[in-house]
Amino acid sequence: MxxxxxxxxxxxxxxxxxxxxxxxxxxxxxxxxxxxxxxxxxxxxxxxxxxxxxxxKVRKLEWLLPDAQRRGARSIVTAGATGTNWGLAAALYGREQGLEVALALVDQPLDDHVRAQLARLEASGATLHRTHSKLRTTLSAPWLLLRHANGRKLPYVLPVGGxxxxxxxxxxxxxxxxxxxxxxxxxxxxxxxxxxxxxxxxxxxxxxxxxxxxxxxxxxxxxxxxxxxxxxxxxxxxxxxxxxxxxxxxxxxxxxxxxxxxxxxxxxxxxxxxxxxxxxxxxxxxxxxxxxxxxxxxxxxxxxxxxxxxxxxxxxxxxxxxxxxxxxx
Ligand SMILES: Cc1ncc(COP(=O)(O)O)c(C=O)c1O
Missing domain, CATH: 3.40.50.1100 (Rossmann fold)
Structure with missing residues (x-):
């Protein structure tokens, strides 16, 4: 129920x-x-x-994570800025559901809050790719998908912010x-x-x-x-x-x-x-x-x-x- x-x-x-x-x-x-x-x-x-x-972000993941599992995905790939709240939530909750999580990170102005957030991302167990710009993230997308495929199963791709x-x-x-x-x-x-x-x-x-x-x-x-x-x-x-x-x-x-x-x-x-x-x-x-x-x-x-x-x-x-x-x- x-x-x-x-x-x-x-x-x-x-x-x-x-x-x-x-x-x-x-x-x-x-x-x-x-x-x-x-x-x-x-x-x-x-x-x-x-x-x-x-x-x-948690509200979005309540629908996204079960949809990923329903499609048989074992990993998810998403993107955000260096201090992404979305990426951190996806990493923590995704891994709790047994999914591997990879994040492409685009630069944003650095302050104490963003630095602390980056440290949390590094500790989250997600694989981080510092792609720096939106263009480089888009260009590296095919490589990211293959790199994080699980067997023949491609990752579930989530847009910025879920x-x-x-x-x-x-x-x-x-x-x-x-x-x-x-x-x-x-x-x-x-x-x-x-x-x-x-x-x-x-x-x-x-x-x-x-x-x-x-x-x-x-x-x-x-x-x-x-x-x-x-x-x-x-x-x-x-x-x-x-x-x-x-x-x-x-x-x-x-x-x-x-x-x-x-x-x-x-x-x-x-x-x-x-x-x-x-x-x-x-x-x-x-x-x-x-x-x-x-x-x-x-x-x-x-x-x-x-x-x-x-x-x-x-x-x-x-x-x-x-x-x-x-x-x-
Ligand atoms: C704290 C916070 N508030 C608001 C938003 C905006 O929500 P949305 O991405 O759905 O527009 C975000 C993320 O982007 C966020 O991290």
Missing amino acids: TDSLLHQRFPEVAAELPFLRLGDTPTPVRELPLGIRTPVWCKDESGYGSGGWGGN SSPIGTLGYVEAALELAAQIRAGELPEPAHLVTAVGSGGTAAGLALGLRLAGLRTRVLGVVVNDTLPLSAKHIVGLALRAEDVLRERGAQLEPSGLTPADVTMLRDWLGPGYGHETLSAIAARDRAGMVGLHLETVYTAKAFAAITDLSARGELDGPTVFLNTYGPR
């Missing part, structure tokens, strides 16, 4: 789309005493996961969970759900899940990565591909009708680029610390800065949920 809300909604997909629960649900929601005009709740994913590392249509189902599931918390009276129906956007799967999954749950909440994505196309059109395109996967695997599902107008992607908090600290992110990280949230400046503090800045400008009306996607242990 599965405890996936998506499986409960579409029992017909359970055999074709297996699910592996890796954390305790529901993740908590609480109102943040920020003293700003917008009432803000936090849905806190930081403690989600069992394998020594949490945050939003944001494939199947990985995206993780945040469809989380949106259904949030909807149940709203129904139970833990928080009002939010006008906005704010998340950092690095590879897009989180925002895309939320958009589809909120629509499936019949909520009017809008996803407001704060883009923190300038190396991938992450417009509203791209995010909704990914959400629609996740919807197609559900349908292809048997879900009786009316078209969601999602269009790019249904999500908002904001780039004003990116600063000079992916991984670059901004003064507003540093200030937001410190402000979040005062209400008991541990954020970092690559993703979550940029999203948090957007909430306080938009609220101060009177551009964020109605209850707002901040999704804390960062899960250090």
